[in-house]
Amino acid sequence: xxxxxxxxxxxxxxIGFGLLSTLALASMSGIPGEIRLFPGTELSLSVxxxxxxxxxxxxxxxxxxxxFFLRADQVxxxxxxLYLFGFIPVRELVVDVVPEVxxxxxxxxxxxxxxxxxxxxxxxxxxxxxxxxxxYPAVEAGLQPGDLITAINGRKVTRPEQVGQxxxxxxxxxxxxTVEYQRYGEPMTTVIRPVLSLQEDFxxxxxxxxxxGVFLEDPASGVGTLxxxxxxxxxxxxxxxxxxxxxxxxxxxxxxxxxxxxxxxIRQGMRGxxxxxxxxxxxxxxxxxxxxxxxxxxxxxxxxxxDNPYFTAPIPIAFNHEVKPGPAKIYTVIDGDRIQEFxxxxxxxxxxxxxxDKGMILRVTDPVLLGTTGGIIQGMSGSPIVQNGKLIGAITxxxxxxxxxxxxxFIEWMVYESGISESLAKAS
Numbered sequence: 001x002x003x004x005x006x007x008x009x010x011x012x013x014x015i016g017f018g019l020l021s022t023l024a025l026a027s028m029s030g031i032p033g034e035i036r037l038f039p040g041t042e043l044s045l046s047v048x049x050x051x052x053x054x055x056x057x058x059x060x061x062x063x064x065x066x067x068f069f070l071r072a073d074q075v076x077x078x079x080x081x082l083y084l085f086g087f088i089p090v091r092e093l094v095v096d097v098v099p100e101v102x103x104x105x106x107x108x109x110x111x112x113x114x115x116x117x118x119x120x121x122x123x124x125x126x127x128x129x130x131x132x133x134x135x136y137p138a139v140e141a142g143l144q145p146g147d148l149i150t151a152i153n154g155r156k157v158t159r160p161e162q163v164g165q166x167x168x169x170x171x172x173x174x175x176x177x178t179v180e181y182q183r184y185g186e187p188m189t190t191v192i193r194p195v196l197s198l199q200e201d202f203x204x205x206x207x208x209x210x211x212x213g214v215f216l217e218d219p220a221s222g223v224g225t226l227x228x229x230x231x232x233x234x235x236x237x238x239x240x241x242x243x244x245x246x247x248x249x250x251x252x253x254x255x256x257x258x259x260x261x262x263x264x265x266i267r268q269g270m271r272g273x274x275x276x277x278x279x280x281x282x283x284x285x286x287x288x289x290x291x292x293x294x295x296x297x298x299x300x301x302x303x304x305x306x307d308n309p310y311f312t313a314p315i316p317i318a319f320n321h322e323v324k325p326g327p328a329k330i331y332t333v334i335d336g337d338r339i340q341e342f343x344x345x346x347x348x349x350x351x352x353x354x355x356x357d358k359g360m361i362l363r364v365t366d367p368v369l370l371g372t373t374g375g376i377i378q379g380m381s382g383s384p385i386v387q388n389g390k391l392i393g394a395i396t397x398x399x400x401x402x403x404x405x406x407x408x409x410f411i412e413w414m415v416y417e418s419g420i421s422e423s424l425a426k427a428s
Contacts, residue, residue, distance in 0.1 A: 031082050031093055032351065036319045036412075037072040038100040044069055052083045053093065072097040101415055102314035105384035105391050106226030107331030107339040108306060109263055110238060111281035112298065114256030114290060118150035118182065119157055123215040127195040130208065138213040141179065141192035149216070150187075151180040160216045164209070167194050171210035223261050223279045225332055225382035227297065227394040228411070229306055230420055231314070236288055237414045239297040239382040240394035241357055256290035258300070262337050269374035269403030277334070277379030295357055296409060296417045297382060297394070310341055318390035320359055320410040323349050328362065330395060332383040334372050342366035346387065352410065357396050359410040375403035384411075 031053070037043055047053045047062040055061050056079050062068045070078070072095070080093040124145055126134045149157060152166045153174075170177055171194045179190050194210035229236040238258065242250045260282040269275030287304040310331065325346050331339055343366040350359055362385070364375045373380075376398040383395045391411050399405040 031091065032321065033091055034094045034096060035321055036096045036098055038316065039072055039075060039097060040100075042069065042071050043095065047082075050085050051090070052086050054081045054083060056080070070095060075099060101317045101420065103228040103230055103317060103391055103411075103415070103420075104306070104308055104311055104314050105331055105386055106228050106236070106238065106306075106382070107308055107310075107333065107384055108226040109261045109277070109279060109333035109337060109379070110224055110226050110287070111259040111261040111279070112222055112224050112239070112243065112256070112290070113259060113281070114243060114253045114293070117158075117253070118148040119160060119163065120217040121145050121147045121149065121214045122217045125213050125215065127197050127211045127213045129195050130198055135195045136213060137192050137195050137211070141190045141212075143179070143181070143190065143192070143214065144183070146183070147188075148182040149179060149214075150182060153177050154180075163212075163216060167210045167212060171196075223263075223277050223379040225380060225384075225395075226258075226306075227382045227384050227414060228391060229302055231305075233420055234301045235299065235418050235420050236302050237297050237299050237382075237394075237418045240396040240409050240414065241297060241381060242295050243293050243298060250293065250295075253290055253293045256298075256300075257286050258288045258290060258298075260285040260287055260337065263333050263335055263379075266334060266373055266377070268372070269377045269398065271401055271403070274398050274400060275374050275377030275403060277377060279379070292417065294417050296355070296414045299418045308339060310339070315386070316390050317411045317415055318387070318392040319412050320349075320352055322390065323360060323387065323392045323410065325349060326387070327365075328385050328387040328392070330362075330383045330385050332380050332395075334369070340368075342369040344385070346385075346408075347405075355413040355416070357409045357413075358407040359393060359413075360408045362395070362406060362408050364404050364406075370404065373403075376406035377403065 035043060045068040046066055047068050048066045053061050053068055075097050078095045082090045082093060084090050121143060122145060124138045126136055129135055151157060153170055155166050157163050176191045176193050179192050181188055192212055194212055196208055197211050198206045199209045200206055224239045226236060226238045227240060244250055261279040263277050263279045265278045267276045267278060288302040289300040290298050292299040328344050328346050330342050330344050333339055344362045345365050346360050346362045348361040352359055364370055376395060380395055384391055385393045385408050393408040393411045395406055396409045397407040
């Protein structure tokens with residue numbers, strides 16, 4: 001083969017090596033690509049040789065000792081360029097000063113009630129007809145576990161009992177019914193022939209009913225914790241993670257609400273078995289709507305005025321680069337509706353340039369909480385985390401093998417998702 005062709009084949013490899021090397025150098029420098037600050041705060045970075053940081057005027061900004069200081073005085077962006085050996089560009093650093101965000105930490109126990117877009121088929125089962133034969137109407141219609149039924153003969157369904165009512169109203173008139181459903185997000189349509197069967201009621205009597213041969217999943221609902229709220233806009237954020245169905249898929253919500261919940265008892269967590277808050281919903285105490293279900297929690301508008309006994313005024317939020325390993329506080333309910341304060345230790349912080357729901361690892365150190373719950377339990381998701389007077393995040397997950405440990409998500413991403421701060425949304 002001609003030597004020229006060897007060089008042509010080598011060029012893409014050299015380009016790829018150069019890109020990987022640049023990424024590695026950027027990581028080695030310890031300088032992030034973007035940092036957000038509030039007015040009046042200071043930024044301090046260490047820039048050691050062979051790296052150099054240059055401002056927009058081409059001036060070397062670190063001190064001879066390799067320290068870079070910046071005080072955020074005005075809202076806006078400043079751009080800096082990081083160089084290797086003073087002439088090889090490694091990455092750009094953008095310092096974005098945004099208006100300060102003040103929020104009330106939550107901690108309130110809430111009941112989450114949502115109407116999903118359709119019903120998930122959890123199982124396909126045979127149907128015994130009144131003639132004694134075994135039939136598979138759902139299988140013959142091509143339905144599968146995991147399919148999301150959205151309508152039957154044009155009627156939308158959001159509750160399992162609706163399906164039974166529609167089928168038994170229409171099946172005596174029509175031999176087949178049209179089922180609209182989604183599979184992996186794709187809308188589909190099929191025709192099903194319900195089977196007339198005998199069903200025993202709670203008194204032991206029998207009645208004739210039409211069945212499709214499917215088990216449908218109930219709408220998502222459960223106990224969680226409010227993370228923050230804003231008196232000015234009425235917006236709130238809760239849970240710290242998305243609401244999912246039994247297959248782990250995010251639930252698309254048509255409408256929903258949060259209600260006050262009272263914690264009646266605690267199932268303590270232990271190694272290999274997460275604990276749980278056991279509570280009851282106060283049905284006539286709706287405190288807010290749900291208009292968004294995302295990776296970082298649920299969000300909506302409050303319809304009731306809330307307060308937190310530990311905070312008479314809102315406190316600033318922290319950006320993820322401000323969160324440090326060390327002591328912190330969480331706020332949650334473990335008895336009735338009383339918010340309590342508990343000690344935790346943040347053991348690890350992950351520096352994130354892109355939103356993710358696992359930003360830190362924390363360990364419960366409070367003896368009262370450990371004695372009551374064993375650590376982090378279900379229903380505690382969304383409990384606000386406060387460090388050094390700032391709201392830094394929310395509890396999101398528990399370590400199954402060690403309930404004393406869990407993950408927390410950064411409040412920065414939750415505030416962005418909530419729509420409270422236009423400046424944060426534009427900066428992202």
